[in-house]
Amino acid sequence: MLEPLFRCNLACAGCGKVQYPPHILKKQLSPEECFAAAEECGAPMVAIPGGEPLLHPQIVEIVNGLVARKKYVYMCTNALELKRRLHEFTPSKYLTFSVHLDGQRDHHDFAVCREGGYDIAVEGIKAAVKAGFRVTPNSTFFDGTDPNSVRAHFDEMMAIGVEGIVLSPGYSYDKAPDQTHFMGRARVRRLFRAILSNRKKSWKFNMSPLFLEFLMGDRSYDCTPWGSPAYSIFGWQKPCYLLQDGYAETFKEMMETTKFEEYGVASGNPKCANCMVSCGYEPTAVIDGFGNWPGFWAMVKGTFSLYKDKHALKLLDEPMPHGSGPLVQIGEPDRALEETNA
């Protein structure tokens, strides 16, 4: 996870990255610092979140340099500027635009606090697909999400021709402006079971099938915080992309000095109690899928399964905890339904 800057042209309610003071938001990594981090860490894939990477004046140089190093680059963007800037990039099997799109029009516009944001992002996605780029919409879901709307969103995205869908529950950032819509683990499982059971054949996911089973409550995993190491203007972040318990100057120092055993759901660390986010748990799923035969077989099976589940169908008919409708409903959280380490 390479964060070359934290400034953004949106201010989403669930974002924990753009609340830094102006002098931090002005800072950015140089292309050389980005290349050095990617080489030092050695990961085959480099996701570039932020902030909004397209606001970095040298983002094209950074992306091209990583592609030249044969890194699989997932450049995250809210796509407000994607269509206008598309001609500066070159389609490659190493480059994917990971477009922040939190569901259908009303859901997305509400989540990113910008009316019209969905239409601009979808225009950007269509233009990128047409130009031959790999594109994956990337959705984060919060409490009150309507699973029927998410399933309709999958239909719409696949019809546009995206390569696959990426999704994750939100992390309860202390700094995020909206603190009322982060979910506990039981609610995450219930929501994702409703969304991901009884899949359509047309849906493709750009994620580990075992991670999706984890979200649906079919698997129990602990976190692998070092599975998605994060580098930013502050250095190598301890212990993971989400938490900031210090920084190290080098990747080696981060790996050797972070007490990883103090993180993850089994550790009892309250900061991790409700986290089921892909940056920590998808690496565990990948290790499981490639680390043993039963895991490998489950991964292959999961790739082709439609996860038929009549109980999950009933969940689609049930009212959402905070009322129904296309919007995430702002209001007092239902404390009776709050839960943590379930």
Ligand code: SF4
């Ligand atoms: S687009 Fe991304 S970086 Fe920008 S405010 Fe929204 S969540 Fe944060």
Ligand code: SF4
């Ligand atoms: S459980 Fe979540 S917050 Fe805790 S270390 Fe893992 S990824 Fe980070």
